[in-house]
Amino acid sequence: MDAEKVHEAVADGWDEDLMSSLSGLVAIPALSAAYDAGWERDGHLRAAADHVRDWITSRGLPGAQCEIVQLDGRAPLLVAEIPATDGGAAGGTVLLYGHLDKQPPLGDWSDGLDPWRPVLRGDRLYGRGSVDDGYSGYAAVSALAAVRAAGGDHARAIVLLETGEESGSPDLPAYLEHLSGRLGEVSLVVCLDGGGGDYERLWLTTSLRGVVQATLTVRVLETAAHSGIASGIVPSSFRVMRRLLDRVEDSETGEVTIPEMNVPIPPDRRAEAEALAALEPGVSARRFPLVGGMRPVSDDDVELILNNTWRPTLSVIGAAGLPDPAVAGAVLRASTSLRLSFRTPPTVDAGAARDALVRILTTDVPYGAQAEVHDFMLLDGWQAPASAPWLTSALDEIGDQVFDAPCRGFGLGGGIPFMEMLSRRYPGAQFVVTGALGADSNMHVPDEWLNIPFAKQVTEAVAHILDAHARH
Structure with a gap:
């Protein structure tokens, strides 16, 4: 696969009508069901799914099928199926995941900003759902298109965008059962609902609380x-x-102090925390707007990271x-x-x-x-399986070719319900949990924003992972 053509295809895709459609998605007040008792009557979750479905359909990916599945009484699910390229037909299924539901506005936004009005300021797109994670479906489809444009290969792909993640994904077990025959044997899961500590590298989530x-x-x-x-x-x-x-x-x-809520911290996760703390000392405390005179719960960076992850x-x-x-x-x-x-x-x-x-x-x-x-x-946590050699090699290449900085793994203090569900259903699959979220992206709080150049790089990285998966 031609790396330069991947870069060009991703840039062109983002700079053309992707941004316009993503902005339109931000404008839909698609509150998750837990925050909108009248969600079915209001129709915003369905409107968000319709909006993204129309954009995916307009991409013209060969053989692609896109539909909205909605079981009785459950929030809608957008499912897009893209056939494998000739060289990726033997690779099983890759599942690319994101969500379209949103958190409430939660407080007053800054002057000129509004949760349901997309605002572009420089390289930032402001609005609720821009980074958490309305961009995910756009990035997934754009990555698949870039693989094809650059002469690469990808396995059969399912893009699955739910509308209940912010409510704890209560409907996903039913949908997974409903779609089990269609999903097939999933060998790779790419989740774009994550992120990391900076915008300099690809961050991989190794665990979720x-x-x-x-x-x-x-x-x-x-x-x-x-x-x-x-x-x-x-x-x-x-x-x-x-x-x-x-x-x-x-x-x-x-x-x-509840014994049932405490576990021993695995040595490899402690080592991971030590490496992360050494990367940028003091960053755990600096990324939050503490009031004057306030200090974090510990002066030890490693302990802060472990507090937040394990x-x-x-x-x-x-x-x-x-x-x-x-x-x-x-x-x-x-x-x-x-x-x-x-x-x-x-x-x-x-x-x-x-x-x-x-x-x-x-x-x-x-x-x-x-x-x-x-x-x-209730939500069970999740821990990523060890990376297969093909994935480790692909991540090394991404660090060199896309970011000019090595990829990093870290534990995330939040949760993504779908990951634990999928890890039980597909124990042999590889998991890549990543995304465009940054520590200052303001997800769940006022002034949420998406770093557009970084989102492009994440899209490019996913394209490389898809091609490596098809070739291994």
Whole structure:
């Protein structure tokens, strides 16, 4: 395959109508179902799938078939099938994955920016879903087209774009079962929902943490009471909540103390963290906008990386029962609810962790208060298999030809539900989890943006991986 022609084909593809179509996708408020109870009525998820399907169809890839699959009551799934080139027919199936659903706007965006209005500033495309990860389907199809334009080969390819990833991919098991005969024997999975620490190299995700989310509600009264009359007699629901949280987290260190959420850290992952810390000392703390005088939880870069990738953590991400301070009355409230989000190590069993959490928080509750743990969202983590020799060789070439810097592996603190599902279904497949996300891309928060030159390089790298996979 002609590397220069790959570069030219990718650049031309991005600079022509790809950017226009991607901008149109950003403008669709395709909130994931977890954030839009009326998603089916509103039709935005279907509109996003229709939009990208039309673009893929317009590419004219020989023999390509593109359709939207939607099972009853489930968010739609966009599936594009591209036949193998003559030289790639024996390579099984390569599955290229991304998602079209989006997080909510989540706060005020900067002046001139809006979650549903694409804004191009220099090399940045701003808007919700631009980098997480609306670009993924465009990059996958463009990589396949570039392979063909440069005289390379690729195996039979399935581009699968779901619309429920931000909700934990609850519909994917049903779709995988529904499509199992069509998918065939998957030998390579390319996920474009990842990224890395900078825009200088291709980053490969070697592990993903799992998730255990739940709402903890503590009730102390049938109805609220005047705080001057009830306090000292009835314990505050918030104080009971604090004592329960102390059972699962050391508030001094942040250590999650639930045994079922802790695992030994593999030596190779610790070595990976040490290499990453040496690459750019202090970067783990610098990439976040800490307030003045604030410091991270440790001064040791390696420990920060391991905290973020192989140790469990607790974040309180929501609350109910607490009025705004400006209108808070002298009331001892009847209940307090907190949304707890545990990030768990890649090899933790989320179901076992959930059961332990419920047992710990609902047994012998202080003062006999009512404690309920409900509204669960569970996600098992994932660890990548060792790279096959052909993939290692391809990554070395990509480091030389595309980025002029070696590829790097690292653990990601977040999760991608599809990876764990696929690794169980296709245990012999190779996994490439990468993408255009950067630490400052603002995914899930205001001012999300896509680094366009880097996205082009990622597309180019995927083209090289597809060709290497077909040839090995």
